[in-house]
Amino acid sequence: MEKNLLEQSSKNGAGKVPFEGFDLTNFWKDSDYALKNYVSEPPTDELIASIEQELGYKLPASYIAMMKLHNGGLPINTRFPTEEATSWAEDHIAITGIMGIGCKKYYSLCGGVGSQFMIEEWGYPDIGVVICDCPSAGHDVVMLDYRKCGRNGEPEVIHVDQECDYEITFLAENFEAFIRGLVHEDFYDTSEEDMQEDLRKVAHEEFSPLLSELCARVTEVDNMEEIIRAICTRIVEEKGYFAFHADELSTLMYDLQFWLYTKSYPDTNRQQYLNAYEKIIAFGGSFSTGGYALGFISDWMDDRIRQGMIVGTNDALAFTDTAIEQLLEKIKVYGGRADE
Structure with a gap:
């Protein structure tokens, strides 16, 4: 089953219609904590352009499409399978939330502990955009990696582990593949x-x-x-x-x-x-x-x-x-x- 999950997470790419056939209506867990710290109003095109300019990267179309439906929050599925061990587990990583497009919520791309904060204050590599925080409270993150595609291309998704000298682990070819590859914590329930x-x-x-x-x-x-x-x-x-x-x-x-x-x-x-x-x-x-x-x-x-x-x-x-x-x-x- 784990092999199938790994194959799915690497093969599911962004199509012409982002998340076609994927049920996003049951994706989020809207607790009071999530609504206070993560979830913003759907971003306008003007806000998206402003955030992209501040970050210095063009955000993936699938990410923007998802945020226009639900702008950040805590997903129900919070585990992603890996072929390499990390400081979290031997065969997967865990996320807490997905940052929305904005700057007002604490966990948003340009918020209090947003992407630039994690890069400038925590020393994460300046190779893209931090999009997910993890249960370690800052000691590992999930990022969009623009090294191969350039600042305007389609970034890969990686895990960066501060506990292991900012070791980078490949997760998915693109944001949509990453979202489709997330599984529930019960799959790795310890x-x-x-x-x-x-x-x-x-x-x-x-x-x-x-x-x-x-x-x-x-x-x-x-x-x-x-x-x-x-x-x-x-x-x-x-x-x-x-x-x-x-x-x-x-x-x-x-x-x-x-x-x-x-x-x-x-x-x-x-x-x-x-x-x-x-x-x-x-x-x-x-x-x-x-x-x-x-x-x-x-x-x-x-x-x-x-x-x-x-x-x-x-x-x-x-x-x-x-x-x-x-x-x-x-x-x-x-x-x-x-x-x-």
């Missing part, structure tokens, strides 16, 4: 095993040296380590894996990490905290998400500053006393007891 492994990790693996240090200095609540493990266990139970995004529990962990760090290092400015962030949980040790998207952290911090919860000068930022009280109240449910 979710239960992965979830159990992440539950074990958050329950038992050692904290990073920095996180251990920060927890040891807390006097306001009992059992800070247990609180963190309890919150992260809830995250794994709800998502099926250990990662922080823009959801409520992830935001709670962003708040908690910031408070812990600035409590111990009160003269911390914005850039110093962003530099230190990855040493706390993201890449700090065995208890780790194994990656993070800087855009989530920056957006969280900007939101907290706008809300007046984080205050300070260019030299030092901190939570207000009210924000700290609210945070301590929130973590009580996870086993923390704020000292009277």
Whole structure:
């Protein structure tokens, strides 16, 4: 069956009518998260021309046709078979969403974590357009590859793996072939095993040296380590894996990490905290998400500053006393007891 999928993904090219005979009506999963972060209004011809000019590449006709029907979002089928192993799996890659044509949604071609951001800030090769984000939160992507066809030609679709020194894996001859080749996650279902492994990790693996240090200095609540493990266990139970995004529990962990760090290092400015962030949980040790998207952290911090919860000068930022009280109240449910 896997061989047939590979043959199908390489042979299905874009015809005269894009996606002829392919049911796009049941392609998307329109959750609240998808509608907020991915899905835009159908693009006008003027917007398409503007985005193409900004990116420096002509977008494939099949991609434009698809976006005019549904402009970005989370597909139901999120796995694509490969002949080579990647950091995700031995025989396939996974995507989270497909970026739409626009700039207003966070996950759109020219949005907050769009194509140019991933190339300029994450170091992905400047050979085309990033069109799909992946569950690794930035550590691998799917791109349109224009190296063979030129900036106005029909690009191939590739997977680029930052975890393996930006290794490139060929996926499909064109965008339509890529879409037709996507399969449901159940075809490669290891979710239960992965979830159990992440539950074990958050329950038992050692904290990073920095996180251990920060927890040891807390006097306001009992059992800070247990609180963190309890919150992260809830995250794994709800998502099926250990990662922080823009959801409520992830935001709670962003708040908690910031408070812990600035409590111990009160003269911390914005850039110093962003530099230190990855040493706390993201890449700090065995208890780790194994990656993070800087855009989530920056957006969280900007939101907290706008809300007046984080205050300070260019030299030092901190939570207000009210924000700290609210945070301590929130973590009580996870086993923390704020000292009277």
